[in-house]
Amino acid sequence: MDRMAKDDLGLARVRVRAAWLFLAPTLAVLAAVAGWPLLRTVWFSFTDAELIELENYRFIGFANYLEYYEGEWLGLLADPQWWRAVWRTVWFAAVSVSIEAVLGMVVALALNARFPLRGLVRAAILIPWAIPTIVSARMWAWMLNDQFGVINHALLAIGAIDAPVAWMADPDLAMWAVVIVDVWKTTPFVALLILAALQMLPADCYEAARVDGIHPIRVFFRVTLPLIRPALVVALVFRALDALRVFDLIYVLTANASGTQSMSVYARQQLVDFQDVGYGSAASTLLFLVIALLTLSVVLLGRLRLEGESAR
Missing domain, CATH: 1.20.5 (Single alpha-helices involved in coiled-coils or other helix-helix interfaces)
Structure with missing residues (x-):
């Protein structure tokens, strides 16, 4: 033994x-392509580097993050605009990923059923996901235009609105427009992962449920959902991480409007527009820490759950 x-x-x-x-x-x-730029960004976050003279900088410690100077707190953690960007990004991630989870499940269940031309429909449903984000954002920007956009034209035609809506002028409407575009583009990705999990489910479970006369809704919550939960969690984690670092979609749709800034857009503004490499690097570092902590938490929770289930 x-x-x-x-x-x-x-x-x-x-x-x-x-x-x-x-x-x-x-x-x-990965160390050469991602590790070195990441370490360089972290280092710059502790300096007063500027874009016009990137080699001439001095070490200033945590001043870019938080500093008490002449009776006033300064730095990124004391900047209300940064915290508004954090809240806006978290709100966007939570709302968009939640909607994508529901719609992705519905689309996956529909595509898992047998019907004519199912293969063609499966290929067509992936078109929004295959379109580059910049292209889809620019396309939706034209569609949402308040002067000649097709969205306003359709809503006016059915009497849903009395006058054209300036979707990008109001920060609240603009954020909902960004959510709609993101859901349109990335729901096929979630549906694809869920569909792959549905294709691997054993058919005997459903045969037994059908013989016992169990209602399909109860079968979904008691059988289907627990079995596809790992794939669903993977899809939602990937989408949450992608949504937390959203940049191109918001930047193309709303330019650099302060009312719709995400954490990535805020960091880009500090780095490029204000040419403050130190401050922008601090924002980028905090964004990386948020995403890294979320990923680590999900991995640890998943490991603990798997160990708990195996112990049973």
Whole structure:
């Protein structure tokens, strides 16, 4: 018995060693492509570097983050505009991902059913996701234009509105417009992952439920949803991380309007428009920390849940 345990331990070590050997090239590329720029950004966040003279800077510690100077708190953490950008980004991520989860589930269930031309419909549903974000954002910007946009024209035609709506002039309407465009573009991604999980479900569970006369809605919540939960969680995590760092969609639709700034747009404004590399790097570093902490939390919670289920 001890010999078998030793053999299993040796095999496990060989597998771990082989895994690290296969991962080494990828890790090296990531370190060169992503690691060095990230470390450079973190370093600049502790300096007063400016874009026009990037090599001439001095170390100022945490002054870009928070500093008490002449009876006043200064820095990123004391900037109301930054906290508004944080709240706006979190709101956008929560609302858009929630809507995409519901619509993605509905679309996946519909595409999982058998009907004529199902393959063609599955291919067509991926078109919004395949369109580059810049292209889709510019297309929707024309459609939402208050003068000649097709959205206002359609709403006027059916009597839903009395006058053209300036969607991008009101920050609240602009954020809802951004949510609509994001949902239109990325719901197919969520639906695709859920559909892949649905395709792998065992058919005998549904046969047994049908024989027992269980209502389809109850089958969905008791059988389907628990079985596809891992795929659904992966889809929502990927979408949440993508939504938290949203930049191009908001920037193209609303330019640099202060009422619709996300964390990424705010960081870009400090880096490029104000040429304050130190302050913009601090904003980028905090954005990275938010996303990293969210990812780590999801991974740890998933691991704890899996360990709890295996212990049962």
